[in-house]
Amino acid sequence: MKLDVSPMQPVLDAGGFELRPLCLSDLGLIELHTSDFRVAKYTGTIPHPLPPGTTEAFIERAHDPERDEDIWAMDGSKTGGAEVMGVISLLRMDRNQSEIGFWVAPGYWNTGVASAAVEAMIRANPQRCQSIFASVYQDNPASARVLTKCGFQYLGDAEAFSVARNANLATWTYSWKAG
Secondary structure, three states: OOOOOOOOOOOEEOOOOEEEEOOHHHHHHHHHHHOOHHHHOOOOOOOOOOOOOHHHHHHHHHOOOOOOEEEEEEEOHHHOOOOOOEEEEEEEOOOOEEEEEEEEOHHHOOOOHHHHHHHHHHHHOOOOOOEEEEEEEOOOHHHHHHHHHOOOEEEEEEEEEEOOOOEEEEEEEEEEEOO
């Protein structure tokens, strides 16, 4: 894999760890965590079992200059934590809006990592969005609590496909408005 292109994303301070662009050395930890069904089942896009090459393609996509999604690693290495505690992303939408997504490695569940990452992302607002949306499966109330704690407002119920579970599942949709 060749990554000549810098993703041109800021490094963000999340208080105790940083959010930084993905790098090739993240491959092993991302693959370890995303191959865990407990992580994959709460995302819409991570398959389970994780096919060979999926993580490499994910990191390459994060470095594509034509990408529509900026992706950061939750990196705790400067304070003695893991280089990849999770991942957070912003997907560009139309009308100055984005969709936030995140997952956290099970070893960091219920430690405040997700809340700190989401708070850092909305504080920095690196895509200069007027609105940020999020969707969580209704069997994942922990992620819903992260969003409401960070100032997201409940919009309503919907349904989304889960690749890992090969099923449509009920979701809660949230939004955050700038300023």
